[in-house]
Amino acid sequence: MLGRAEEGTRPARLDRDRGLVEAARRDPSRFDALYRKYLAQVYSYAFYELRDHHAAEDATERVFMQALAGLPRFEERVDAFIASRVPANPAEAADISTFRVWLFRIARNVVANERRRDRRRPVSPLEAAAELSAPDDVVDTATAREAVSEAWRAVARLPEDRRRAVILRFVDEMSTAEIAAVLDRSEGAVRVLLHRALRSVADDLASGERSGRLGRLS
Amino acid sequence: MLGDGTRDARRTERYLDGLMAADGRSAHEFPVDTDLDPAIQLAARELRSGLTRVYPSFRFEDALATRLAAGAARLRSGQSLEEPGAAVVPGTVAPFRSHSALGVDAATDAADPSGSATLSAAPAVLAARARALSPAAAFRRLPDMAARPSRPLLVGGVGVGVASAAISIGAVYVAWRHSHTPSGRMGRAVRAAHGRATNPNHSRRAGVIDGILGVVS
Secondary structure: OOOHHHHHHHHHHHOOOHHHHHHHHHOHHHHHHHHHHHHHHHHHHHHHHHOOHHHHHHHHHHHHHHHHHHHHHHHHHHHHHHHOOOOOOHHHHHHOOHHHHHHHHHHHHHHHHHHHHOOOOOOOHHHHHHOOOOOOOHHHHHHHHHHHHHHHHHHHOOOHHHHHHHHHHHHOOOOHHHHHHHHOOOHHHHHHHHHHHHHHHHHHHHHHHHHHHHHHHO | OOOHHHHHHHHHHHHHHHHHHHHHOOOOOOOOOOOOOHHHHHHHHHHHHHOOOOOOOHHHHHHHHHHHHHHHHHHHOOOOOOOHHHOOOOOEEOOOOOOOOHHHHHHHHHHOOOOOEEOOOOHHHHHHHHHHOOHHHHHHOHHHHHHOOOOOOOOOHHHHHHHHHHHHHHHHHHHHHHHOOOOOHHHHHHHHHHHHHHOOOOOHHHHHHHHHHHHHO
16 A cells, blocks of 8 residues: 555656656756657547648647647646556556647547538548558558558548547557546446447448459459 | 446457557567457457558658747747737728828827727717728729829739730740841741742742852851
8 A cells, every 4th residue: 555655756657758748847948859759649640530631730730839838737637637547557557648648638629629620621531541651662552552541441430439549549559548538438438439449340341341252243 | 247348348458458569569470369259350450550650741840840949938938839920919990091081081080099990999980981981982082092103003913913924025025036137047048938938039049049158158
């Protein structure tokens, strides 16, 4: 059982970004380290949600600007999140970043606003998938494109909450606990979301395979 | 006691954890769970290989880093993150003035000495300005406006202006070419041939000789 003093210091040990966050809070110019660390993750999340590079860039910029402006208010949220969450095992504890959770909460709101505003300009998943970089080799490129397209198609058909959970899990490699914190859901709810999402994708893949076989036969 | 759905969800989570861990180790073989539906395992592997992380362009990354650095510098100096110029200022109504409108403006300026009425100004002032800016009043002021030093009017934007200038330069060049006979060898040959065609009295032989002499000289 932890004493009061140990309980007080535990959050500082758990959060892997604590050092960077404290440096950035002391000197805002040190925010650059956090920005470089999480740029690709935030951008990927925005890109998979918005399916457009320009919209993803706009959203990414807004997310980091809001994060920089809101950094002084971040401390309370860290403590609140860590206090509400007791990690299941030491490995998971070492991987927790409350800053990342907080950043992705901002990203979730920014992207949701962007999607609401941008419904009039939908981009097809395939069009967006074609923009993804792929290896130089032609066969590899074709295979990679095909895999990306299939995944995009399947994910694009998912309901919003399942799609978000899938992107955070597969693209941003978050744990169930982190996704739960980002989406304001319980961990059990996130587990069920992911399971149902995979079930839908499995059904999609099976029907795609069936229609492909029929196409080859006809 | 866990329900089937919850049990399956937990099993799926464990499988995903294994899949991510295998990727982290760069292991070529993926985990297999005999209790979990193979279709779900396949779907998880498809998503894992298909949903790749996307990177923004270096240009965007550097541009945003610069903007963040500027914002950080403003925060450090105690200012707000936004640039001062980006702040929205209250709108003002500032009508165009003309000589004939000076009388009207003088009356309205007396009511509004600041020279520009804010949107919350007295209705009488706004009504006076509206009268001064009505189409009829503007039409009556046209001679005055024409008496002012004129400014070039570019209709259609910069692209149209550039195209118009290019066409003008082309027309000037064609006119210059017509007024200056070419003095080169090819020009003389063309002149000789042209003269032969237009002047029937000019013999073919003379034309050829002229051409040759022109070319040789």
